[in-house]
Amino acid sequence: MRSRQPSAPAPSAAREDVILFTVCGFRFAIAAHAVSEIRGPEGLQRFSLGTSYLRSTQVDFTVERNGTIYFVVDAARHFRLPPSKPTRLLMLQHTSAAIQVDSTDRMMEISVLHALPQAFTGDERNWYRGLAVIGGGVVPVVNQNAFLSKAEMAVLKAAVQRSRGAAAV
């Protein structure tokens, strides 16, 4: 049997700083520039969409930061994992979303981002930007834009506006 070179897309070789975090024992990475702050879970406010049609939302909490309300996405639920014990919040840049994760590890530089193999055809194609090999282990690099879609964000913001309006009456 001879070895043949498949014509899969070449991995992206741009260097990138990532933050490693853990959810339910799985390690993930997120682009460092996508995160504005890592903080504890203090100040979480219980949030409910009430009778909205977005019943399956992954958001149970909000947190206010510098006058902005962030919607807190449970990463375990996002990745369809069993409930976990989140202790850290990753506040995302350029969006009103935060991710609730079990723990953060460290920031490091990756030199290669491998495309997700085409064999993966499920939700993970949206969840991940690609895969990195770190210390011999394969770590998915998450797509920070996948935690809340624009539509979900619009519905969540409308719910907040509604609740504020109701409180003012």
Add this chain to the structure above:
Amino acid sequence: MSAIGEKSFVIFPLGARRFAFPADAVTELAKPDLLQVFPHRTKMLAGVLVRRGRIVPVLDIAQVLVGPDAPPRKFYLIVNRKRDQRSEWTAIPVTGECELANSELIARTSTMPQYASGFLSLGDEVVEVVALNAFDAFNDGLDNATGKLPSREARS
């Protein structure tokens, strides 16, 4: 030398049964390697291997070909899988060593499983030739409980 109409196939075992891939699609037979897993929603994918600097998805077809009681897989058959004019290595866990055979590919019959592109007649043994892309088409419909593929009628 092979006779006219004969092609080379890699015959691989899954428990008591044997199946085949066209030899020109097979890259290597690899020893057990560290299977790496991360959350995903694609059925039948067991995880990935890091192989010669590449990330290779592991497609566990045994659950469909021989059912949930397939014995432990011992090796990975690395297959160069073509899809959408591109190709990608895919690791197929198998339960024993493989062999090369020259044979004529006999066209599939309507009663054969959907994953079979045809079969080989090797002595008193009929060996189904597996078409990996068939598992893609059925992936969404794979029964979680039984691991069986739905019938063509059920899909349409």
